Amino acid sequence: MYLNIILLPLVGALFSGFGGRWIGSKGSCILTTSCVGIAAVLSGIAFVEVGLAGNTIHIILESWMESGVFSVHWGFLFDTITVTMLIIITWISTLVHLYSIGYMAFDPHRPRFMCYLCVFTFFMLMLVTADNLLQMFLGWEGVGLASYLLINFWYTRLAANQSAIKALVVNRIGDFGLGLGIFSIFWIFQSLDYSVIFSTVSLFDSYYIKFLGFSCHGLSLVGLLLFVGAIGKSAQLGLHTWLPDAMEGPTPVSALIHAATMVTAGVFLMIRFSSLLEFSPFLLSVLVIFGALTSFFAGMTGIFQNDLKKVIAYSTCSQLGYMIFSCGISCYDVSLFHLTNHAFFKALLFLSAGSVIHAVNNEQDMRKMGSLVRFLPMTYSLMLIGSLALMGFPFLTGFYSKDLILELAYSNSFCNLDLLCSSLALWLGSSAVLFTALYSFRLIYLTFLNSNNNTRVVLSSIQESSVLMSIPLLLLSIGSIFFGFMAQDLFIGLGTDFWNGSIFILPNHNFHVEAEYLPTFIKWIPFLLSSLGISFATVINITSIYKYSLLKTYKISFFWVYLINKKWFFDILYNRFFVYPILNFGYNISFKALDRGFIELAGPFGFSNFIPNWSSVIFQIQTSQMTHYVFYIIGSVCILFILVIWEYGILLNSFHLLVFYFFLVFFI
Structure with a gap:
């Protein structure tokens, strides 16, 4: 059963990818959705057996690589962290598959799209179920590949090409850090198995690595390198630039990337290595600072975005900052709880945005929308639920983890x-x-409540989504309302033994009890700030202040608005200091000076010019006639045959002559 959870999406991907021509578009949709749906049901059973019954399943299939002390096998670990991630991945993926059947109904390449979704799901399942770092890295790289294929699904669009390449290259930076972290772990622990690493990590608390005269704490270095990988995948500040541009893919892709796969991989990596992070106070401080800065930056930048999907993308970046922030204060269980809650309302927001975009003829600029509440009342209600859950409105799912x-x-x-x-x-x-x-x-006002800025032609064709697109939205809205309340005591309740040792927290790092006895006013601060933000958005959108006349009065305020609107110039600085110098180096040094300069002059071209007599003979031999080339080959074989006989004194008998004769006849 446990292996079927992983293999079923792969089966669906293979049949849809290689057999889509024969089973057809509808057949590929039914097959892939059924495979992922069955995996979701099996994940629910696994959650009951492992999470609720307190069992841990460890499956070892066979050896993968062995060289000296380096030994890696194909193994799968199903503990409470894994089964929780399985619920997120398979359930959200099933709903996205079902939604995609309606959303991509008129796309001629729907089998390929469904295949890519299954590939994405399979590699994410491989990532979270691995019991060693190398197998996890296989899933890690597979998720990056699948994201490239899905973002670039409409490959005839230049923006999709650029966004996919940007996502791949930026993630390669984080993957390089993760690769170095894996090497460092093997250097320290002499193993890549989780069981060996987690059980012996306390023995290396005082281990230092000396390099070029410098001494560095081994666990801090390893944790920092692993966090570099998490920065790339989970779009933390510095390597976040790929996430908003990933919106060029179809909307179901955005929902799957932001809710269940890809961006959750970095947070999962930090939670999985909680036992290692706990022995590095410096790294915990780094996690806190990076997470808090990311949530602050992404939240501020999202205010000035006009693309519907980019606003939700920056909200994902902000919420990921909260999850990393929670890991930094040693609350890994709360981080995973918020990740689970976030999957429901973020998938709801993206799929609702897809319904809006689908209805208004693929328009994504919120300034060209408005008054859609009259045409899409159900979508408006569902997006309002998702937005309130995102804000942490009391008694919705986000409230129980974010606050x-x-x-x-x-x-x-x-x-x-x-x-x-x-x-x-x-x-x-x-x-x-x-x-x-x-x-x-602001998103709610511009999209649904403000005056309409669209054409009469578009307005006349607006209607609610089909049943196949509406069912996932309704199911996700139920999760966005009730899941946080239902799972709170199980995941983060005082005295719960749900995690069963899969998450390690040092006794002096546990602040759950202190949080229960905080003053009531402190607990009200997030709600008051949310209410203040709602009030600002309302005043700006229903009064003349939306012209920002107050901000223009003070130049310093206008400068800050301009800075935030340009996303703090991250893209410009990266292009100025990294991209352009690397491209210039590649063209002027690598291509012109080395490839077309030194290598060509030292290679056949320069060699032929340096020895003109030999070159004339070579040019005469190169006649471009097949019969001449056959003669050269047979002549060389005969000479080689004679030299072998001469060297080793092999006596020619009738059998040798017969073989040689047939060899010549065959080639002639």
Whole structure:
């Protein structure tokens, strides 16, 4: 059963990819959706057996690589972290597959699209079920490949080509850091198996690596390299630039990338290696700072985005910052709980946005929408539920994890010795709450409530999505309302033994109890900030302040608005200091000076010019006639045959002559 969870998406991908011509478009949709749906049912059974019954399943198939002390096998680990991720991946993927049947109904390449979705799901399942780092890295790279294929699905569009290449290249930077982290782990632990690493990590607490006269704490170095990989996949500040541009793919791709796969891989990696991170206080501080800055930056930038999908993309980046932030304060269970909650309302937001885009003739600029609440009342209701859950509105799914992260940060700021780091992260995270509410309701106003800015032709054709697209939205809305309340006690309740040792937290790093006894006013701060953000969005959109006349009055405020609108110039700085110099080096040095310069002059072209007599003979031999080439080959074989006889004194008998005769006849 457990192996079928992983293999069923692969089977669907193979049959849809290689047999789509024969089974047809509808057949590929039915096959792939059925395979992923069955995997989702089996994941539910696995969740009951492993998560609720307290069992841990470890399957070892056979050896993969062996060389000295280096030994890697094909193994699959199913613990509570894994089965929780299985629920997220398979259930969300099933709903996305079902949604895609209606969304891509008129696309001529629908079998290829469904195949890519299954490939994406398979590699993500391979990533979360691996019991060693090398197998995990296989799934890690496969997820990157699948994201490239899906973002570039409409490969005739230049923007899709550029976005896919950008996503692949930026993720390669993080993958390079992860690769170095895997090498470092093998150097320290002499193994890549999770069981060996996690059981012996405390023995290497005082292990230092010396290189070029410098001494570095081994576990801190390894954790930092692993975090570089997480920065790339989970789009943390610095390597976040690929995430908004990934919106060039079809909307179901965006929902799958942002809710269940790809971006969750980095957070999963940090949670999986909790036992290693706990022994590096420096790395925990790095996680807190990076997570808080990412949530603050993405929330602020999302306010000034006009593309419907890019606003939701920046909200994903902000929420991922909260998850990394939670890992930094040693609350890995809360991070995984927020990841699970986030999967429901983020998939709901993206698929609802897809319904809007589908209805308005593929228009994504919110400024050209408006008044859609009259035409799409169900989509408006569902997107409102997703937006409220994203903001952490009381008693919706996001409320039970997002507010708890801020409460734990407040507790950590008083219990932790690094007060400056914790306090800074606390206020950055709290500010992101205000920005989240502001851009969420700005999206609601511009898309559904403000005056319409579209043409009469488009308005006359607007209608609600089909049944196949509406069913996933309704199911996700139920999860966005009730899942947080239903799973709170199981995942993060005081005294719960759900994680069963799969997450390791040092006793002095546990702040759950302190968060329960915080003053009531502190617990109300996120709600007050969300209400303030809703009020700002309402005032800006229903009054004349939307012209930003107050901001234009003060030049310094206008400068900050311009800076945020340009995404803090990350793309420009990267192009100026990295992309253009590398391209110039590649053309002027690598191509012109080396490839077409030194290598050609030192190669056959230069050699033929240096020895003109030999070159004339070579040019005469190259007649471009097949009969001449056959003569040269047979002559060379005969000479080689004679030399072998001469060297080894082989006596020619009748059998040798017969073989040689038939050999010549065959070639002639």
